[in-house]
Amino acid sequence: MHTLLPFLLAMIVAIVLLNMWANLLKIAYPILLVVAGLVVSFLPGLPRVRINPDLIFFIFLPPLLFEASWTISFKEMRKWWRIIGSFAFLVVFFTALSVALVANQFIPGFTLALGFLLGGIVSPPDAVSTGAITKFVAIPKTTSAILAGESLLNDASSLIIFRFALVAVGTGQFLWQPAALSFLWMVLGGVGTGLLLAWIFVQAHKRLPLDAPSHIALTLVEPYCMYWVAEQIHCSGVLAVVSGGLFLSARRLVFLTSTSRIQSLSVWESFVFILNGVVFLIIGLELPEIIEGLHAQRIPIGTAIGYGFVVTGVLIAARILSSYAALVATWIFRPRVMPRARTNRRRWLMPLLLGWTGMRGVVSLAAALAIPIALENGGAFPQRNLILFITFVVILLTLLVQGLTLPYLVARTGLFEGLQEEESLESTRQKMKLGLKQHIHQFLKEKHEKEGTSQAGMETLLKQWEARAKAGADSGMNEKTKALFVEVLEVQRQYLTELNKDPKIDEELIRQQLYQIDLEEERLKII
Known part of the structure; x- marks a missing residue:
């Protein structure tokens, strides 16, 4: 503990300094954090960062999803629910399927179940990375709302795929009828659990004699409680946190005082900033251990990097293809809501932007680290280290390649120059x-x-x-x-x-x- 605590405090200081540097350079701070974690991981004498796979979801995901559901505009989500829903569910499944087929075809020892497991891990774009990068890019409110809504929901769909793939890998079979019923229960049970617990928390806030610190402390407990209860009854903890967070967000004026709302904004912003920073540093710090695992399995690093490049290419291609498919479907079925642009060329370039915003990050890392080390029969989980390494390469490539080139892409194509909103x-x-x-x-x-x-x-x-x-x-x-x-x-x-x-x-x-x-x-x- 005496050696780990200074290291953790140093991590927080590093996160603050790197964020300052990122703002000066006008680049997204997750990019610098990942690179810094990678560089620091090779320094001798540092303690190894190891997180229990069973706790990775519970520690990081609930507060990150909860805070996102409080900051998102539910009105904008309802307005663009068709495209948000298609990207959050259909596109995620299509991406996972594409990764599964390619991995099964080109990576030795990868079954379809392992391919779907990898696809479920790397399919959801990261809200933090996208938000941090688009902060330096002038994009319309519509695009921002779609990206935020998609990022909030695609975590649930990808993690459902991840759970089913884990079962298939462990049992060696996949039964469609039980899986369909289980999927239905995970969705409906997760949403219902989140709404029920959120209502109970609203009553607690309103009826108990709480001061501002007590209100804020209770909000810190709420996402963990929603997630844990939902997981105990085998439904989606992610959907429970998202639905409960949206319910509480819409009623914040009812059960929180002005003091609580003002103070909680700063508390949650700092809390989530530290959590995100720690996760992105862990992405880099985990690499040496992952490489050791590859050596143990006698997988050449160059070969593993090549697999990462292939999977990254599949992810980018699948998202861009899906973006153009969504535009064509809108043009055919709902031409009145087609994206506005000065020329047809710019209109047909817009899906390229939407497809290029698929940076991966926190959720992908959390899912990869949550893969159990051993199966229920005691055997080692197949290809675990390779999946971790591919996930790391995907996160690094999407952050560096897409994250650094997105501002240039927007400026070079002039997609949003001259666009006039209905009212400024x-x-x-x-x-x-x-x-x-x-x-x-x-x-x-x-x-x-x-x-x-x-x-x-x-x-x-x-x-x-x-x-x-x-x-x-x-x-x-x-x-x-x-x-x-x-x-x-x-x-x-x-x-x-x-x-x-x-x-x-x-x-x-x-x-x-x-x-x-x-x-x-x-x-x-x-x-």
């Missing part, structure tokens, strides 16, 4: 604020007329809102006026919640304004 973000923001002020002014006016002129605080607020100025004179604000101001803030939240139902309004703008209202309420508490 700034224009929408100004209209929203104007509508909010007018709504509050009308609310105060009606309340003032109803309750008479006895409340001086109400008259002050009415004049301030009518003059479209900030609510000032804080030093003279008594408790009655503060209570009225808090009521005004709550009316603003209700107005924004209703406004969010408009499909033309970007939900991110709504959330930013709600955050400002929370800050205003916190400011009142210290006046």
